[in-house]
């Protein structure tokens with residue numbers, strides 16, 4: 001039986017105990033694809049709160065008019081952001097300690113683009129995060145067009161200090177035509193170089209892919225995976241594209257111009273993908289969904305537990321344990 005290196009197995013082998021990623025969402029952070037810097041309107045499927053509902057319950061996202069970007073010379077929200085970081089960490093870590101007896105944590109800057117802010121702000125926030133109690137490292141979600149070399153240098157310093165540092169890059173597809181249709185605001189150019197630069201510094205790289213993007217065939221989705229494996233990754237997240245209300249994709253879907261991926265087809269792709277994954281790549285996620293009324297389609301994305309049970313069964317049938 002081939003055993004997939006899940007994030008739980010990886011943490012256990014590396015730290016000798018369970019480690020929980022603590023999702024953090026900070027006021028003022030946004031995305032250059034939303035604020036008009038690279039494109040307007042964001043990715044066609046984007047409704048950021050739906051990707052991190054647990055956070056949205058604690059902190060309303062962007063309840064301030066001030067938003068981060070690279071050009072800001074001063075950040076009036078900084079002290080508030082640090083306070084919020086500590087509060088969110090405290091709440092989540094206490095919860096996981098009380099409920100699951102988990103005692104080690106990684107700070108996970110999850111929502112929006114977490115390197116899209118003035119360098120001094122990032123430095124201060126990362127430095128505050130890394131010294132929180134029982135924190136073994138950080139994972140930072142971002143876009144491939146939002147990483148400055150000095151941020152990579154800073155993260156390398158934490159790696160040298162023995163911290164576990166991950167960057168999570170939203171890749172979604174390696175096809176420029178798909179990136180254009182989905183309004184990603186960037187193309188694939190420069191991605192491979194960025195992968196190399198990131199990993200050369202000892203920073204671990206988790207790539208995100210989406211299966212079921214408009215006009216993509218199963219062969220294209222598998223080709224995206226093969227391409228990023230060739231570029232070199234340490235971790236992977238795959239999720240099905242689902243349609244959430246009040247997005248551009250919702251309009252396209254309601255007009256009859258987008259057909260969501262079926263569960264069977266998605267499962268076939270996950271089976272094929274897991275057969276391709278080398279044993280040292282950490283598979284952090286293969287499912288996703290929106291467990292509320294905002295989910296328009298496909299309906300099988302409503303319950304991640306049912307989704308995972310089915311995917312695990314399908315994988316087990318071909319000798320893969322997830």
Ligand code: SF4
Nearest residue numbers: 031033042043046112
């Ligand atoms: S890059 Fe992420 S946050 Fe930005 S618009 Fe796309 S999905 Fe939304």
